[in-house]
Amino acid sequence: MQAVQWLRSLVFVVFIYAMMPVLGLLYLPWALLSRKGALAACHAWCRVVRWAARWMVGLRTEVRGTPPEDEVLIVAKHQSFLDIILIYGSVPAGKFIMKRELMYAPVIGQYALRIGCVPVDRGKRSAAIKQMVADVGKGRLEPGQLIIYPQGTRIAPGVKAPYKVGSGVLYHELGQDCVPVATNVGVFWPRKGILRKPGLAVVEFLPRIEAGLGKEAFMERLEDEIETASNRLMREAGFDPEKAA
Template identity: 35%
Template sequence: MLLLRSLLFNVAFFGLGAFFMVLGVPLLLGPRRLQRRAMRGMAQCLVWTLCRTIGVTLRVTGSEHLPTQGAALIAAKHQSAFDTLIWFTLVPDVAYVMKKELFLLPFYGWFARRAPMIGVDRSAGGKAMRQMMRDAREVAREERQIVIFPEGTRTAPGQRIPYQPGVVALASSLNLPVIPVATNSGRIWGRRNFLKRPGTLEVRVLPPLTVARGELLARLEQVIETEQLELEGAGR
């Protein structure tokens, strides 16, 4: 049954994604808000499909810490492709910080560039950081909500890697508190894992951090990873 459900979801995931992207190509010629609406609609459909086909219950706690409007900076744990979808459904107008190479992908990359999302060229060093901050300031002026994955990549449940300083640079540049987020999405939807597992997928939004810049990175890591330990213990 698990194999069959996973097959059904994977077919739906790629099929619906391709359908939305191809059908939405004419929107690339219109205002940017149309591309963002198309991406939001696709994400909502895929999250619903995951819950229905696999038997996933989505539980979001701490949503009172999320903005209903205006700019915000969200630092979220990244364990799964699910994390690149869910924020379209949780905040009004998300802008992900993502690898610039993703802009080169057909269809998805076109929409991400046009939306726009915030692309980071990891090979460009300090230049990339300055460009990221310029792009983020523009996004914040549009009162959109920025989501950054502070580790810079996906991690498996239980895996820990150092948090990157980009989130601190953004917080300082934008003068915004950082909203930490923990999740157990990797337990449901593992990286490069065909099988998707039923269960409760949790997204825990924690109170915003307003500590001094020099303490922010360590504090952010402590808060998120402490919550991760509790989540993973509950999962076991």
């Protein structure tokens, strides 16, 4: 049975990546004229992935809580590409801090810049944060929801990794509310590999943390809320993070 699921997963992966250039070209005229066109294209691809995952590999998806529509900082647990898709597809104008190399990726790079993503040189994140804060203050960045991952990379379920201070710096300097996001998607859609498992993958928008906390207090509260909620969601999915640690 696992061999069959792997083959279904392979077809699914090929399909969703093939749909990137298809939708990219379909929406290109609108995207060139307006940022709204680029946002619409990205949201359309997110919907296609969720639709295909359900019937191709038996992976249902659910978004809980209240996705923000105002300008906020979204700080999320990152387990696989699927949490990016679910979070981005749930907010009106999401944007990311991304590795500068992605600017040169076909379709993805061009659309990422068009929707307002912020390219960062590897190893120069602190300088990029300072520049971004300055650009926000001068109104040079596109409005929307800035999505960042406090652990800096994808973390497999059950693996512990520190929360980096960049989230606290952005929260303090931008002066915006923060919406934490928990997830269990890594139980079904791993960091690496082809196999996608059937089940219910969830991202949950947690109650917002209002602007104004000190950095240390913010970081402590952020990690506690995201990790507690993510562990709950993983247990709901039949995975005990404490036993896996």
